[in-house]
Amino acid sequence: MLNGNSGRTPARTSQVHAIPSVFATKTTPTIPSASAGYEPLVKSVLQRRLVSEIFVYSALFCWGAGFFWSIWGSGGIVHKLFASLLYASTFWIAGALPSIILRKRYITANSSIGNSPSKTVRQALCKPITFHALLTHVASAILIAMFVSSEALFVKSKKHPHYLNGRLIFLLCSQVLLAVAFTMRNAMLDRYLLRSSARQPFALINIAKTMAVARLLATITIALSMMAIALAKVFMLPVLYRVPFVSLFLRPFAGHFMRSSIISLLPSHHLASIAQAWSLCSVTVDVWEFSNALFDLYVPMPVRIGLASADPIVALVSGTTCTDKIIKQFAYAELQDIAGSDSPTAGAQRTALFNDQKFTPSLWSCLTRESLVTLGHDYQHFIRKGAPAPPPTTAPATPRAADPILPSTPKKLIRKPIYQSARQSPIDNVIDSLAADGSFAQAIEETHVPDVFRSVTNAVVEPANAAAKHEVQKVREAGMSLLGHLKSQAGGVFSSAMTRYAPARVNDLVETCRAWWTKERLGKVVEGYLPNRQLDVLIVQVLTHLVCASLTEDRYGVVQRDIPKILEAMLSFLSEIEVYQKEVNALYRAPPTNVRLSVKELDESEFVRGQVERAGELLGEVGEALKDGVASIVRTFGDKLLAFKFPPKTASKLQGFMDYC
Template structure:
């Protein structure tokens, strides 16, 4: 039997809050929608190219349920390989390598480079087989050349060369993909006034408009890449790849045909028609690659909204799901959640008010978690700057302690002034001979210059024992290195000043600029709007901390740019300490600080902000240029 009052206690306990769904539950469907939209664009491109490959016919050349439809399906498989590549290596932010050589080593000597080449070669191989399958017999692109009636079958070098050219084109596109960092997902950032409070058109119309603007540049790039591959690929084929390609093709062909044994290629005929065929088919392939990549980038970088509202609005606990994404250790959910937070702070007033009023959760409030995560992004910038400055400052040489006195192992000198007197002159001839022999014996081995080997060594090393030779050699080596760095061949090994600063402030190997910008803008907008919307006064106690963190970060970035030494390989450094990406970040922080100061300046004393801090903040915001160039 339960104790008295047990029922009342049980009824007074509030039911548990619904567990917040992970942020990925909302992000994954959004990415699926982006993938579907991009795949539709790719399917449309493949359909157009399948029509161009088919024989001219008023109906069957475009009807999907025909050979055109079969070609469409096979071409779309070639297109899907690029989507697989993009999803596998998608990351946030551009690269922040310190030098071109670092970029080369990271991009082209890595697992990512290998898989990029593999997927592009797979796509190019599928496309080439579809194109060769679609050509007429008169094109003479079959795998086997039957020859005359009395000759044995042999490989067709025209088909071998065309497939080799497609492989080279695939490798060229893979290099462009890596060098252009196609896998980077660029999240738009910057002041809200510059970006606009709302999009003038729907996201679908905006994406199609971007695709339309990129159509002509894409066609031009495709023609240029195909033409360059056709010229240099032909030269490379005849100089280095011809026998290897022939051997590989022969090894494959003999599995299916009885071929004539021949270690030498059979020769080419009608080279110019083959060149123009490659120009046509290669241009179609590059257009498909470029538009596929462009469509994926456009749709994947759309705002995290669903039907015009934030993604997490469908959650039973929207703010908890959003905080879950902001705290995620994975790059993609974390960045998208910060972007969604900024959109909420700028555009969605009703959702923004729930952040101020959501404080009934155990442990912490929504505002405390959001503001803490945003300010942690700014504090991380300051910490990175301090670590870099500490590393660049030379450590003082350690002071060696005086050695302890050694124990005496002999008797002390005799206190007899007579020992400093000159030796008495010999009094006899025998003593004179003895003194001379003793002096000669003592002199042996005591004069380094007396040895012939020592004389030669001193002539070679110099009077200072070779110290100047080592110093001269070091200076000459450094001079030769600087001369090499000034040449075009030394450009990849230079470490420019702006790249070093970007790597320190924005992160390495990929930039965190979008996350920092969005975090600063979000916390500042939420702070300013809290003056009218925060009915419980949660935000006011953190205004002072927000101001101090922003002020410290601005000073740290300005001090870093003004005082950080350039790398010795930066031979083009002209003393102008201007770093555009850091200037933009300082401008965003100053704009946010100005908003907070203008809104809460009259309440400074009540918020625990001293007059000196307020004056310092106003001076920091009111400074002329965002970054002062030190010459």
């Protein structure tokens, strides 16, 4: 009636589908990893510096060294130019290139130097890097000597054509000792540690110091080579000639050394060879030192990847998450420039950092978390005074509550088999009875048997193994104690002989050298407490500048909610540094003016004063950065900081800055 045009409704020919939506599948992108975004850019910059600057300048220096070395030869200008090019190629390929590759391979951000020279050398000898560096420098020195020197391997004699050339042996010996001395010098200087770009290796004072050290190393190695050659000729060769079959092997090569007189060992007979060896050692050290100085100058320079990256802020924040401290330090150094710059470009980049809503977590959250975690690790390392972190303690597992026993009516269990088993043969019955869970074993368990028969392993084998381990440990301890006893006895005999027969000045010199070798340096101790102080300073400066800039550039206030955490981390670190600074300052007491002290006491007091001053400088690097950072934040925000809540210790420390600023 309502529809006059009523009729049958046509059937649907298509199925019903839901309206597609992208809300459930849409995900927020995360910040790219450092290995994908920042590390390749930094490595490309460092590689370009290595090829276009370090290699080129080291080659030019080697050409100059080769030109001066060619003056030792003779001939015209053409001969000298050809010889200088040949020597330059040799110096660069055999001298500069291995040293640069060694630095590139083992560069690190972790200091490995000890608190005293003896501990430094002992730690260096326990590391494979020292062995690799020693082999590299020895091979480099030998190759330079072989290609640069005009000495032949054998003497020019028709009667004895296989006699070894003594001049070449002396030259090689001096080069090998020079490589050993230079390797130990690198270990003492911790040469493979990446240091700040503020160091100027090519300053005039540093150049003069390096040249003086190079000549001193050359002189020491020449003197040691002369002593080694003299001892080998006077003592070692006569002993070897008395060993059967050894003399038959040595006589065709070293027979002329035995026939020569001891007077021939005097330096006046070999002045030309000594001068040549000294000059070659000096040039070799100069090439090594110049190559390392180039590395120290160009590698720590700040890396600018702003033009090479589509989004510099994203790349830099991802670089702060890198596990390599060198890459992380480069990222924070560039962030520090952006955070502290007043240019419009830097302001726009800071605004993009604060207002980021594209990534999860946001750029600011990722940067803050990584910065505070790094500062927290170094803060804990400083509190532990360089000791390793204790292993994480696992909470004891709570015992599981026993299930409640439900009341039930006990029923008798059927202990007989419910299935009909096949009849076994007598042999199978015997085997089953002798099995581990058979009737024979059950009968033994139910019967009282003495332990000596029940378990031979527990009664005999395990005590025997424990006794054997105990005996081995006793033998090892006895051997170590014997070695220590022999060492102490030898040291006592040597000390008593020196005290009895040596002059007083010699004893004083030996005692001074021993004290210098074994005495701990307070500055090195503080370096071990703050191994990442350069990175910590950069982190503090980055956070300080960004927090101060957020007052006018943070549109959504995402920075303000992290200000309490940042200030708490800075003030906690600063408090610990100030407490330890007081302990360090208390170690030095100025000598009284009314009491006359000996020279030794004055030297000891001066040594303590120098170490306390050095420790204060190291502590001041991080302490001053923290003070400046907190003071800048307090001056910028002022009374606005009253809106935040701080722990009591942090609030009392912050109140001093509020009153001062």
